[in-house]
Amino acid sequence: MIPLFTLLFSLSAAAAPADTACLQCHGSMPGRLGAPVEEWKQSVHAANGISCHDCHGGDPTDPANAMSPDRGFLGKPEPTAVPDFCGRCHVGVADDYKGSLHGKALGAGGPNCVTCHGNHAVQRASLAIIDEQRCGACHAPDRAMKIKAALQATDDRIGSLEAALEPLHRQAFDVEDMKGELFQARNDFHRLFHTVQVSRVEAGAGKVGEKLDAVQASIDGVHAEIARRHRWGGVVVGLFVLMGLLGVALRRSLHAEE
Amino acid sequence: MTTLARKAVDWLDERVGIREAFRENATEYRVPRNINVFYSLGTVLLVLFGLQFLTGILLLAHYVPHPDQAFDSVKRIVNEVPYGWLARNLHAVGSNLAIVVLLLHMLSVIFMGSYKKPRELTWLSGFILFNLGLALCLTGYLLPWSQLSFWATTVSTEAAGSVPVIGEYLVRIARGAPTVGGATLGRFFALHVVVLPLGLLAIIGAHLMLVRRIGISRPPFGKPGEVVKKGVHEDHPDGIPFFPNYVAEEIAVVSFVLAGLFAIAVFSPEVFIPADALEPADPFNTPAHIKPEWYFLWAYQTLKIMPTEFIGLAVQGAFMTFLALLPFVDRKAERHPFRRPLFLSLFVGIIALFIGISVWGHYS
Numbered sequence: 338m339i340p341l342f343t344l345l346f347s348l349s350a351a352a353a354p355a356d357t358a359c360l361q362c363h364g365s366m367p368g369r370l371g372a373p374v375e376e377w378k379q380s381v382h383a384a385n386g387i388s389c390h391d392c393h394g395g396d397p398t399d400p401a402n403a404m405s406p407d408r409g410f411l412g413k414p415e416p417t418a419v420p421d422f423c424g425r426c427h428v429g430v431a432d433d434y435k436g437s438l439h440g441k442a443l444g445a446g447g448p449n450c451v452t453c454h455g456n457h458a459v460q461r462a463s464l465a466i467i468d469e470q471r472c473g474a475c476h477a478p479d480r481a482m483k484i485k486a487a488l489q490a491t492d493d494r495i496g497s498l499e500a501a502l503e504p505l506h507r508q509a510f511d512v513e514d515m516k517g518e519l520f521q522a523r524n525d526f527h528r529l530f531h532t533v534q535v536s537r538v539e540a541g542a543g544k545v546g547e548k549l550d551a552v553q554a555s556i557d558g559v560h561a562e563i564a565r566r567h568r569w570g571g572v573v574v575g576l577f578v579l580m581g582l583l584g585v586a587l588r589r590s591l592h593a594e595e
Numbered sequence: 596m597t598t599l600a601r602k603a604v605d606w607l608d609e610r611v612g613i614r615e616a617f618r619e620n621a622t623e624y625r626v627p628r629n630i631n632v633f634y635s636l637g638t639v640l641l642v643l644f645g646l647q648f649l650t651g652i653l654l655l656a657h658y659v660p661h662p663d664q665a666f667d668s669v670k671r672i673v674n675e676v677p678y679g680w681l682a683r684n685l686h687a688v689g690s691n692l693a694i695v696v697l698l699l700h701m702l703s704v705i706f707m708g709s710y711k712k713p714r715e716l717t718w719l720s721g722f723i724l725f726n727l728g729l730a731l732c733l734t735g736y737l738l739p740w741s742q743l744s745f746w747a748t749t750v751s752t753e754a755a756g757s758v759p760v761i762g763e764y765l766v767r768i769a770r771g772a773p774t775v776g777g778a779t780l781g782r783f784f785a786l787h788v789v790v791l792p793l794g795l796l797a798i799i800g801a802h803l804m805l806v807r808r809i810g811i812s813r814p815p816f817g818k819p820g821e822v823v824k825k826g827v828h829e830d831h832p833d834g835i836p837f838f839p840n841y842v843a844e845e846i847a848v849v850s851f852v853l854a855g856l857f858a859i860a861v862f863s864p865e866v867f868i869p870a871d872a873l874e875p876a877d878p879f880n881t882p883a884h885i886k887p888e889w890y891f892l893w894a895y896q897t898l899k900i901m902p903t904e905f906i907g908l909a910v911q912g913a914f915m916t917f918l919a920l921l922p923f924v925d926r927k928a929e930r931h932p933f934r935r936p937l938f939l940s941l942f943v944g945i946i947a948l949f950i951g952i953s954v955w956g957h958y959s
Contacts, residue, residue, distance in 0.1 A: 507870060508865065509873055511673070570860075574857050578850070585843075588843040591835075
């Protein structure tokens with residue numbers, strides 16, 4: 338019987354799902370046609386299972402027709418079409434961008450999404466993206482730094498709350514609601530980035546802060562519960578140890594009489 | 596004793612002779628004078644199995660054995676049901692601790708040669724209990740329907756396929772379908788909460804009956820006491836009373852084990868609840884590395900280093916068969932390990948080999 342159970346783990350984990358037609362062909366190509374594959378592999382999109390066809394369309398299961406317009410292939414968008422291209426998924430951010438001075442300058446030298454975020458190697462957005470070199474290409478450096486300063490405290494707080502949730506999840510606490518609230522707060526916060534107006538950023542950061550307060554209160558509640566468990570658990574463990582010691586003492590006294 | 600309690604005992608005594616039974620099985624029941632702490636491991640196991648039954652019943656009240664609801668029901672137990680987290684942690688940690696104590700119990704019996712004639716059947720029933728314990732762990736693993744549950748069971752059931760001729764049939768029987776799914780969960784649930792516990796209870800009963808009927812074996816160490824045969828029973832007239840003398844020692848050992856169990860369950864349950872056990876099963880997302888529980892690592896690595904899985908299975912089968920039939924293979928009367936150099940070498944060597952292979956499996 339044992340061998341039948343225990344072969345259990347003889348096979349290591351199955352391979353990841355097969356590469357799509359896009360990755361198979363472009364992955365073997367040199368130069369600019371192959372480079373996006375390696376860039377994408379390091380991206381936040383790859384980490385979340387967003388593949389070539391999710392943005393560029395086409396049929397990833399059929400190499401012959403993968404790039405057929407009949408299968409929805411979109412190819413590379415024009416620079417002015419990039420916000421709508423990305424905005425199919427990043428809806429709120431696209432709206433904020435379009436309403437901002439950046440969005441209004443689209444087609445007249447203003448930046449689109451990839452100007453700041455890059456394209457295939459796109460990473461999870463963070464404040465690191467706001468730097469003097471990138472923003473200073475068009476603006477006076479102090480303007481970018483003012484916005485960054487207004488965002489920094491909230492960004493740090495979101496980061497620390499995310500870090501605080503992980504150990505709670507590891508202890509089997511249900512943190513899905515808290516994660517959802519934090520996700521929403523993060524989204525609201527990221528939308529602020531794209532307004533590129535210091536006053537709106539400061540006002541918006543305040544509202545995001547209220548949501549973060551609620552998450553913090555939930556985390557504090559879980560920590561209080563953990564402390565309660567540890568307190569009573571410690572008492573129970575102590576009682577068992579005491580009972581064990583009494584058993585040892587009784588055994589020794591009886592042994593002396595034997 | 597209060598008057599009411601005395602009256603209750605009197606009432607029972609008149610009908611079932613409770614005082615006589617207690618005298619015969621406790622105060623006048625003598626165990627060897629040189630009995631040692633390892634003899635208490637059977638009682639520890641009884642307590643641990645009892646706790647598994649109790650916590651299992653508490654979990655059963657809220658668990659839903661359906662692929663769409665199993666994971667959420669466990670999440671609810673841990674997060675919403677009062678003290679559900681404690682029941683779940685005690686159950687998960689307790690199962691591991693039970694395997695540790697089962698192994699210690701078996702190793703101490705082997706080391707002291709207690710499996711030898713006339714206790715062959717006691718050994719065999721204990722060996723079956725060990726296997727039932729492993730089967731309970733394996734079937735219980737699937738029930739939370741986590742990533743770990745799903746993929747460990749997928750691979751374990753796949754393993755049966757390497758048996759020649761009937762392999763595919765065995766896989767189908769184990770899963771109830773071509774792939775792990777609702778049918779698998781249903782049959783593992785039935786095995787875990789009905790079939791295996793009933794089997795465990797029955798074999799525990801047989802094991803205890805054999806222990807009591809034949810008598811406790813005299814340890815091969817220390818000053819040997821007198822042994823008087825009464826039929827098949829070995830009596831120890833110069834031994835110590837089971838109650839209260841040895842019961843005090845058992846209370847001490849059980850208390851320390853329970854202290855350890857509660858300490859892990861309350862302060863560090865993650866030691867026995869891996870991260871993949873906290874994610875819902877996803878048939879389309881295979882975790883990077885599936886590693887078995889620590890007590891299956893030796894088997895896992897054995898299969899990996901053998902030329903084929905079938906050879907690996909055969910080696911494991913041969914070893915387990917040898918272990919089951921140990922009293923019938925090793926029939927010499929000598930029980931002191933230091934007067935059995937070949938036995939002692941094999942005992943130490945095989946344990947070292949198992950630990951080495953398990954560590955290798957862990958890091959491979």
